[in-house]
Amino acid sequence: MDSRTKGKTVMEVGGDGVAVITLINPPVNSLSFDVLYNLKSNYEEALSRNDVKAIVITGAKGKFSGGFDISGFGEIQKGTRKEPKVGYISIDIITDLLEAARKPSVAAIDGLALGGGLELSMACHARISTPGAQLGLPELQLGVIPGFGGTQRLPRLVGLTKALEMILTSKPVRAEEGHSLGLIDAVVPSAELLTTARRWALDIVERRKPWISSLLKTDKLPPLGEAREILKFARGQTRKQAPNMKHPLMCLDALEMGIVSGPRAGLEKEAEVGSQVISLDTTKGLIHVFFSQRGTAKVPGVTDGGLVPRKIKKVAIIGGGLMGSGIATALILSNYPVILKEVNEKFLEAGIGRVKANLQSRVRKGSMSKEKFEKTMSLLKGSLDYESFRDVDMVIEAVIENISLKQQIFADLEKYCPQHCILASNTSTIDLNKIGERTKSQDRIVGAHFFSPAHVMPLLEIVRTNHTSAQVIVDLLDVGKKIKKTPVVVGNCTGFAVNRMFFPYTQAAMFLVERGADPYLIDMAISKFGMPMGPFRLCDLVGFGVAIATATQFIENFPERTYKSMIIPLMQEDKRAGEATRKGFYLYDDKRKAKPDPELKKYIEKARSISGGNVDPKLVKLSEKEIIEMTFFPVVNEACRVFAEGIAVKAADLDIAAIMGMGFPPYRGGIMFWADSMGSKYIYSRLDEWSKTYGDFFKPCAFLAERASKGAPLSAPVEQARSRL
Numbered sequence: 001m002d003s004r005t006k007g008k009t010v011m012e013v014g015g016d017g018v019a020v021i022t023l024i025n026p027p028v029n030s031l032s033f034d035v036l037y038n039l040k041s042n043y044e045e046a047l048s049r050n051d052v053k054a055i056v057i058t059g060a061k062g063k064f065s066g067g068f069d070i071s072g073f074g075e076i077q078k079g080t081r082k083e084p085k086v087g088y089i090s091i092d093i094i095t096d097l098l099e100a101a102r103k104p105s106v107a108a109i110d111g112l113a114l115g116g117g118l119e120l121s122m123a124c125h126a127r128i129s130t131p132g133a134q135l136g137l138p139e140l141q142l143g144v145i146p147g148f149g150g151t152q153r154l155p156r157l158v159g160l161t162k163a164l165e166m167i168l169t170s171k172p173v174r175a176e177e178g179h180s181l182g183l184i185d186a187v188v189p190s191a192e193l194l195t196t197a198r199r200w201a202l203d204i205v206e207r208r209k210p211w212i213s214s215l216l217k218t219d220k221l222p223p224l225g226e227a228r229e230i231l232k233f234a235r236g237q238t239r240k241q242a243p244n245m246k247h248p249l250m251c252l253d254a255l256e257m258g259i260v261s262g263p264r265a266g267l268e269k270e271a272e273v274g275s276q277v278i279s280l281d282t283t284k285g286l287i288h289v290f291f292s293q294r295g296t297a298k299v300p301g302v303t304d305g306g307l308v309p310r311k312i313k314k315v316a317i318i319g320g321g322l323m324g325s326g327i328a329t330a331l332i333l334s335n336y337p338v339i340l341k342e343v344n345e346k347f348l349e350a351g352i353g354r355v356k357a358n359l360q361s362r363v364r365k366g367s368m369s370k371e372k373f374e375k376t377m378s379l380l381k382g383s384l385d386y387e388s389f390r391d392v393d394m395v396i397e398a399v400i401e402n403i404s405l406k407q408q409i410f411a412d413l414e415k416y417c418p419q420h421c422i423l424a425s426n427t428s429t430i431d432l433n434k435i436g437e438r439t440k441s442q443d444r445i446v447g448a449h450f451f452s453p454a455h456v457m458p459l460l461e462i463v464r465t466n467h468t469s470a471q472v473i474v475d476l477l478d479v480g481k482k483i484k485k486t487p488v489v490v491g492n493c494t495g496f497a498v499n500r501m502f503f504p505y506t507q508a509a510m511f512l513v514e515r516g517a518d519p520y521l522i523d524m525a526i527s528k529f530g531m532p533m534g535p536f537r538l539c540d541l542v543g544f545g546v547a548i549a550t551a552t553q554f555i556e557n558f559p560e561r562t563y564k565s566m567i568i569p570l571m572q573e574d575k576r577a578g579e580a581t582r583k584g585f586y587l588y589d590d591k592r593k594a595k596p597d598p599e600l601k602k603y604i605e606k607a608r609s610i611s612g613g614n615v616d617p618k619l620v621k622l623s624e625k626e627i628i629e630m631t632f633f634p635v636v637n638e639a640c641r642v643f644a645e646g647i648a649v650k651a652a653d654l655d656i657a658a659i660m661g662m663g664f665p666p667y668r669g670g671i672m673f674w675a676d677s678m679g680s681k682y683i684y685s686r687l688d689e690w691s692k693t694y695g696d697f698f699k700p701c702a703f704l705a706e707r708a709s710k711g712a713p714l715s716a717p718v719e720q721a722r723s724r725l
């Protein structure tokens, strides 16, 4: 393969008259422009050769195709590749050359057929798959729309309602379901895939099997009036669920055009819309997130040194509270044997009970069988001492945030665990150097910071100190992958990456409220921006105990940029500590529904009198845009510090940390990506102005000032910054 080209296809013509075209572009046989142009040449040759009666398309190494090469969108966005004529691939190649050919095509699908991969197969005249195949159109998740005819062919193969469900949720179906839906014509074992597909293709030639063009099918489409109702409902749902994104509605336009005006008009609309969505900001954000998420496990100086992860056969967890039991659940779900240690029988029983409850909820929802439940639970053993730690490969400490308790635990672990055992702490804020102070095992001490609930939340902050060995990081990255977490490797400091970003977010909100802004309007503006909830609703959810404990850490370590507000402590004094007590910033009913509380004013006024601040008329009437900026620019400022200090290696890691740890909207690309969309100069000038009026909490950091003075993006690599890692 030419090193400048990305992938290819190869064609082999058998004695039976079937030309087998194989898509080759590791690792997922994505459809790059090179693959697609090669496919076109192969087709032209196959159609012109007299010894070819039919064609089979398949993918190399057990994967049909993961879809269009996503980096191709980035090239078009950056202008480094010119987009071919609108509709060229979908209409000229896939429809007019392949589907309308005088010779039939059959897709032989192993592994995955996603996005453009499934669309290519739907233009074939039949589809044969293996039982494990995954079939889906996940384009909306990336900010684009199915652009190789998927908006037209999928509803014609599986019906409008199912097609809408598959497209709007981006969720794939398995082969068996695909078969019952009519998407797949036959499911056969892997070893029989190609022979079956060849035979099927010849059967079509000889009219023993039907010659079906998906685009021309109408039997699965509902009558026009009904279709319009279904689409109207889908539009309403989409507007509600994705109010800040245009591309799902644009996708529905293409679907509707095909149903109302016929498939050719639908294909043209799809091509037009497909080309427009590429330049949407939300699409740029989502594509950035796709690659950034896969980039977090690539850590310069660690994963590029040829280290191979060691096998972790057994894990011990200390503490069966909410975090410990969640971590234990995540591990046993991925088949790791786990020992859960507690201080007494009562706590141990409660910890095991929590793990059980986590799994039982899966059984109730039907996503886990009773047998699987029993088998998974059998991987968990309880313990009250360290004797059973003699053969564990990794320990994760998950006790309360108390430094001397953690120091004692790590000193004990050094005595009982084998020499090679990884000693991890799930601390969310405490300096790991302090935790390991009483040991000589600094090279195997690492942070494994899970987010609550640990068996559900996808992020894992892996915290390394100056002493943590690269091998330990590689091992933990591997465990993270096995338990299906997205890891972000960060340096050691108070709060690491996610909590460092969270502190100013909450504090900015408290500051605004103390100066006269309405907390409920702030929450509303922030939810509209795309966060799952606003900062006040979040404080209620987390509980004020946790909010005060984390704020204390920040106040102690970064006093120069802390806004100290008494609102939360004052409410806690009155035993209103958030949702758990049914009263916090909101009042909660039996169904956990939040309602504003007029009493809140009293606490805000009292806090204001303590801090000595005044109501500021400008802050009372903030627009939504100003609320977003005054809340998130301090977060950007802190993210800049984290980046400049080398706590995060890449700006894109902070984007993923913000999305998965804070709930920052993925379609905004993450905190640094979003900041760069506004420009360092603008953010600097706003923070600078506020710091002059409202104090050092808003003061832009040196890194931000420097980038702004050069007009440079915040996400550009830190060349000179001294890495703390």
Ligand SMILES: C[C@H](O)CC(=O)SCCNC(=O)CCNC(=O)[C@H](O)C(C)(C)COP(=O)(O)OP(=O)(O)OC[C@H]1O[C@@H](n2cnc3c(N)ncnc32)[C@H](O)[C@@H]1OP(=O)(O)O
Binding pocket: 027, 028, 030, 031, 066, 067, 068, 069, 070, 071, 112, 114, 115, 116, 117, 119, 138, 139, 142, 144, 145, 146, 147, 148, 150, 291, 294, 295
């Ligand atoms: C016009 C058309 O309608 C538009 C389209 O087709 S858009 C594309 C639609 N397809 C998709 O959205 C699928 C995206 N890919 C995935 O969901 C997953 O990668 C997968 C399910 C295919 C495989 O998952 P998994 O085995 O966990 O591997 P994963 O780490 O995600 O990917 C392996 C590598 O393939 C790359 N990759 C996966 N799909 C890709 C694609 N469609 N294009 C380019 N690269 C792709 C990943 O970036 C990663 O690269 P890396 O090793 O350098 O980091």
